[in-house]
Amino acid sequence: MPSCSLHPLPYHPDPRVRFARLHQAPGACLLDGGRPRADRSRFDLFSAWPQQRLQPEAGEDGRAFFARCRTALAQLGRAEAPEGIELPFTGGLLGYLAYDFGRRLERLPELATADLQLPDATFGVYAWALVSDHQQQTSQLVFHPSLPQSRREELIALFDDEPPATVSEPFRLTRPFTADLDIGQYRAAIERIQDYIRAGDCYQVNFAQRFQAACEGDPWHAYGALREACPTPFAGYLAVDGGAILSLSPERFIRVHHGQVETRPIKGTRPRGRSTGEDQAFAEELQGSRKDRAENLMIVDLLRNDLGRSCRIGSVRVPELFALESYPNVHHLVSSVTGELAAGLDAFDLLAGSFPGGSITGAPKIRAMQIIDELEPTRRAIYCGSLLYVDCRGEMDSSICIRTVLVRNGRASCWGGGGIVMDSDWQAEYQESLTKVRVLLDTLNATFD
Numbered sequence: 001m002p003s004c005s006l007h008p009l010p011y012h013p014d015p016r017v018r019f020a021r022l023h024q025a026p027g028a029c030l031l032d033g034g035r036p037r038a039d040r041s042r043f044d045l046f047s048a049w050p051q052q053r054l055q056p057e058a059g060e061d062g063r064a065f066f067a068r069c070r071t072a073l074a075q076l077g078r079a080e081a082p083e084g085i086e087l088p089f090t091g092g093l094l095g096y097l098a099y100d101f102g103r104r105l106e107r108l109p110e111l112a113t114a115d116l117q118l119p120d121a122t123f124g125v126y127a128w129a130l131v132s133d134h135q136q137q138t139s140q141l142v143f144h145p146s147l148p149q150s151r152r153e154e155l156i157a158l159f160d161d162e163p164p165a166t167v168s169e170p171f172r173l174t175r176p177f178t179a180d181l182d183i184g185q186y187r188a189a190i191e192r193i194q195d196y197i198r199a200g201d202c203y204q205v206n207f208a209q210r211f212q213a214a215c216e217g218d219p220w221h222a223y224g225a226l227r228e229a230c231p232t233p234f235a236g237y238l239a240v241d242g243g244a245i246l247s248l249s250p251e252r253f254i255r256v257h258h259g260q261v262e263t264r265p266i267k268g269t270r271p272r273g274r275s276t277g278e279d280q281a282f283a284e285e286l287q288g289s290r291k292d293r294a295e296n297l298m299i300v301d302l303l304r305n306d307l308g309r310s311c312r313i314g315s316v317r318v319p320e321l322f323a324l325e326s327y328p329n330v331h332h333l334v335s336s337v338t339g340e341l342a343a344g345l346d347a348f349d350l351l352a353g354s355f356p357g358g359s360i361t362g363a364p365k366i367r368a369m370q371i372i373d374e375l376e377p378t379r380r381a382i383y384c385g386s387l388l389y390v391d392c393r394g395e396m397d398s399s400i401c402i403r404t405v406l407v408r409n410g411r412a413s414c415w416g417g418g419g420i421v422m423d424s425d426w427q428a429e430y431q432e433s434l435t436k437v438r439v440l441l442d443t444l445n446a447t448f449d
Contacts, residue, residue: 206359234247244407245382283326
């Protein structure tokens with residue numbers, strides 16, 4: 001089996017230093033673990049200039065699109081990591097699935113307005129990447145065997161030489177963020193969800209509101225400011241037509257590593273305190289909250305079912321339940337669900353059976369998604385979608401795009417939401433939706449003058 005080749009570079013814990021050289025290149029994509037301030041991630045990787053770009057065609061079923069993705073990976077060809085080297089990516093697909101890709105997997109109504117016009121998915125086929133391993137403290141260019149020698153030499157020169165001087169327009173808002181919904185509309189939506197729960201339609205619905213602002217300039221500068229304010233282990237920057245996706249997500253969706261599957265749903269949030277004592281009190285309140293634990297358990301059960309569609313019978317487990325994870329702006333309640341891919345199935349089968357993630361839809365999933373489409377006036381686009389890679393060996397890792405800003409065509413869009421259950425208090429839920437994105441909104445609002 002052919003192996004990829006490596007070109008070592010001096011280790012750097014922050015991938016932005018090198019990615020800045022090509023952030024404006026076609027298909028520039030950074031999957032960023034937030035180092036050195038965030039410490040939960042092992043790898044960062046980025047690439048640009050894909051050999052091929054894949055997007056769903058009009059009316060194309062999601063599974064048919066995934067079949068085209070499989071074909072593209074097969075055409076690229078499998079490549080192993082060199083002996084004794086662990087790599088997350090040896091060439092393959094990088095890109096995103098928007099939340100609305102779920103419409104290509106399940107039958108949903110067409111009520112919410114698609115005003116952002118973001119394609120439901122975009123993947124590039126990449127034959128190289130720059131990968132940093134923070135455990136081994138290495139950085140290296142990874143070349144798929146299909147990449148021509150001349151292109152390898154160009155990339156080596158790009159990263160061995162002094163960085164070129166780049167000039168781009170600073171990012172700024174020309175109007176501050178405002179919510180699409182007023183507080184009365186938000187309350188009415190929550191009460192409607194509780195009517196549905198009371199009627200037995202569902203148990204939980206994740207409801208979100210959108211914030212928008214007019215903007216101008218290079219979104220890479222906005223990403224830098226957001227990352228400084230809120231480093232997270234599943235962050236990412238992806239150039240898209242007309243702008244970029246800026247994600248500061250704390251949440252893994254699904255990982256596939258040597259056939260082993262893991263998802264880590266977040267359900268349950270409290271703000272960080274202004275003092276050590278207040279902060280500890282918020283954390284203890286979250287860990288002891290029967291409501292938040294019940295919501296988390298509900299989503300764990302949903303995800304056990306989703307993973308069970310593609311995992312070997314009897315392999316699905318819950319090794320971690322109700323763990324506390326703390327970030328600069330919030331505390332979260334996080335669980336882990338694991339499994340083993342069934343024989344003959346792959347990462348795309350897993351995505352087809354699990355996307356979008358249950359932690360950001362509700363339960364039961366399809367009915368919750370129908371209610372979301374009824375009550376949220378606009379489609380979510382990238383919010384609650386996923387940034388991900390699927391490499392030529394079948395390895396995959398993916399985020400859930402919460403704490404995410406879409407900068408496109410002169411508008412910055414950001415969403416905040418939470419799981420609504422029968423005993424939810426609409427005012428508390430409204431405040432939680434603000435708490436989750438306040439650091440993003442405040443950071444970018446500071447650029448408005």
